[in-house]
Amino acid sequence: MISTNIPANKTVLLSLLRADFTTQWRNRRSVILILLIPVIILISWKGLVLKLGGAFVLSNCITIGLNAIGLMGYSNAIARDRDKGIFQRLRVAPLTAWSIMVSRLTVQLVMILLVTTAVFAGGYFADNILLTPAGYLVGFVMAFVGGAVYLGLGQAIVGLVKNAETVNAVTRLVYFLFIMVGMFAELGALGNIVSNAAKWSPYGTVKHILSAGMQPATWNQHSTMALLATIGYALVFSALGIKWFKWTSK
Amino acid sequence: MAHPLAAIVLQVEDLHVSYGNFTAVRNISFDVRAGEIFGLLGPNGAGKTSTLSAVEGLLQPQSGRVTVAGYDVKEKPLHARANLGVQLQATNFQPELTVAEILQLYAGIHGVPLTKEKLQQILASIKLEDAAKKRFGQLSGGQQQRVSLIIAMIHNPQLVLLDEPTTGLDPQSRRQLWERMEGLRDNNHAILLTTHSMEEAEAVCDRIAIIDHGKIIAIDTPQTLIDTHRHDPEVISVSRKGKITLEDVFIGLTGRTVRS
Numbered sequence: 001m002i003s004t005n006i007p008a009n010k011t012v013l014l015s016l017l018r019a020d021f022t023t024q025w026r027n028r029r030s031v032i033l034i035l036l037i038p039v040i041i042l043i044s045w046k047g048l049v050l051k052l053g054g055a056f057v058l059s060n061c062i063t064i065g066l067n068a069i070g071l072m073g074y075s076n077a078i079a080r081d082r083d084k085g086i087f088q089r090l091r092v093a094p095l096t097a098w099s100i101m102v103s104r105l106t107v108q109l110v111m112i113l114l115v116t117t118a119v120f121a122g123g124y125f126a127d128n129i130l131l132t133p134a135g136y137l138v139g140f141v142m143a144f145v146g147g148a149v150y151l152g153l154g155q156a157i158v159g160l161v162k163n164a165e166t167v168n169a170v171t172r173l174v175y176f177l178f179i180m181v182g183m184f185a186e187l188g189a190l191g192n193i194v195s196n197a198a199k200w201s202p203y204g205t206v207k208h209i210l211s212a213g214m215q216p217a218t219w220n221q222h223s224t225m226a227l228l229a230t231i232g233y234a235l236v237f238s239a240l241g242i243k244w245f246k247w248t249s250k
Numbered sequence: 251m252a253h254p255l256a257a258i259v260l261q262v263e264d265l266h267v268s269y270g271n272f273t274a275v276r277n278i279s280f281d282v283r284a285g286e287i288f289g290l291l292g293p294n295g296a297g298k299t300s301t302l303s304a305v306e307g308l309l310q311p312q313s314g315r316v317t318v319a320g321y322d323v324k325e326k327p328l329h330a331r332a333n334l335g336v337q338l339q340a341t342n343f344q345p346e347l348t349v350a351e352i353l354q355l356y357a358g359i360h361g362v363p364l365t366k367e368k369l370q371q372i373l374a375s376i377k378l379e380d381a382a383k384k385r386f387g388q389l390s391g392g393q394q395q396r397v398s399l400i401i402a403m404i405h406n407p408q409l410v411l412l413d414e415p416t417t418g419l420d421p422q423s424r425r426q427l428w429e430r431m432e433g434l435r436d437n438n439h440a441i442l443l444t445t446h447s448m449e450e451a452e453a454v455c456d457r458i459a460i461i462d463h464g465k466i467i468a469i470d471t472p473q474t475l476i477d478t479h480r481h482d483p484e485v486i487s488v489s490r491k492g493k494i495t496l497e498d499v500f501i502g503l504t505g506r507t508v509r510s
Contacts, residue, residue, distance in 0.1 A: 086342050094361075
């Protein structure tokens with residue numbers, strides 16, 4: 001038996017992170033798109049700020065951004081790399097499977113941070129929405145919790161669907177459905193039953209905890225229930241995503 | 251050819267792989283020694299890829315044991331993989347990364363320090379000094395194979411797996427790759443090569459195993475295989491030029507039927 005040195009986890013993770021962040025940077029057009037959509041919606045909803053409140057508008061925009069990160073960005077990147085055999089190539093190196101995913105998810109956490117910051121900044125400069133420091137802080141925390149729901153959902157879709165192009169189609173459909181049903185139902189356009197269902201959907205609960213988190217004084221029992229439901233969604237989607245996920249599409 | 255007493259780098263014992271009701275590999279055994287190029291030949295669906303996947307630790311066999319440099323792939327997967335260099339069939343690198351970035355990534359995950367000078371030396375050794383900032387997809391097929399091979403070798407592994415490395419290469423690039431393989435053998439690396447090219451197997455392999463329907467049906471040096479089977483009626487019947495070649499032996503043993 002030959003004496004063998006296994007590279008330290010830190011070294012492996014740093015190498016993976018550098019490559020994953022570089023890949024994300026080279027795909028900056030899609031990054032900009034993910035950042036721009038919520039900011040554009042934010043600006044176009046200027047008139048609603050007084051009517052519905054700053055937190056309502058900000059939480060909707062952040063939720064749309066989180067949707068885009070988990071369903072459009074992350075899931076499609078994972079599906080493409082699986083299809084191309086990039087994961088299999090990495091897996092024959094002396095590293096653990098979790099380190100590959102931790103690196104990928106870290107990039108997405110930074111994306112969540114960027115989207116949330118962009119919406120907060122857009123809200124301040126375009127619509128004069130100013131939250132308390134606690135509101136910003138809890139808003140960021142809730143964005144990470146909410147982001148986990150959509151990353152988990154994206155992972156579950158990639159686990160369920162093998163073909164990268166089908167993953168792309170399914171995630172676009174789910175993204176569109178979530179946003180359209182979520183927004184219109186909340187405004188009462190789809191009737192009471194759909195409105196109630198949407199309130200407890202992954203879109204509704206994430207939107208609610210963001211909105212309530214940005215105004216900590218308004219946090220109530222419904223907010224706690226929404227937070228628990230959000231955590232539940234994140235856990236269930238992630239568990240299914242991990243269970244169903246295959247490293248190869250063949 | 252490897253010395254009979256050369257250290258066994260890869261040992262496959264009674265390997266059995268099945269997917270549901272389908273058995274891909276049926277209790278095969280072989281070993282690859284230091285300083286040896288060992289060819290694994292077989293028609294499509296014969297069990298080559300499953301065997302390689304088991305060696306790489308990408309699938310769990312139903313039974314049997316695989317060791318790389320003495321490390322059990324199942325019990326010590328990271329140690330086994332640290333002694334393993336792999337060149338897969340397709341290009342498997344992030345298309346957004348440059349050649350230099352891919353080399354840095356794989357050096358990093360193998361714990362190999364890579365300075366700028368070292369990086370340039372590596373690229374110079376494969377005649378790609380100017381390719382550091384090129385994306386992998388911008389390279390020609392031959393250049394991609396050279397990069398893939400150098401990445402497989404970046405941590406100086408005991409065992410190198412080459413999965414159909416010359417597919418799609420022009421004759422010059424193919425010859426160059428053969429020379430690189432022979433260079434690795436001269437440096438005492440063990441090489442497990444899969445190929446559909448009998449010419450390649452005959453040219454570079456010290457020993458060959460022919461696998462079909464998940465079983466090894468012949469294992470020996472290319473010349474011994476030819477000599478042993480030159481009088482088989484099946485081999486003579488598929489011979490085209492009156493001279494028995496390794497391809498005739500291969501087709502004679504595995505049949506004329508095209509596999510999907």
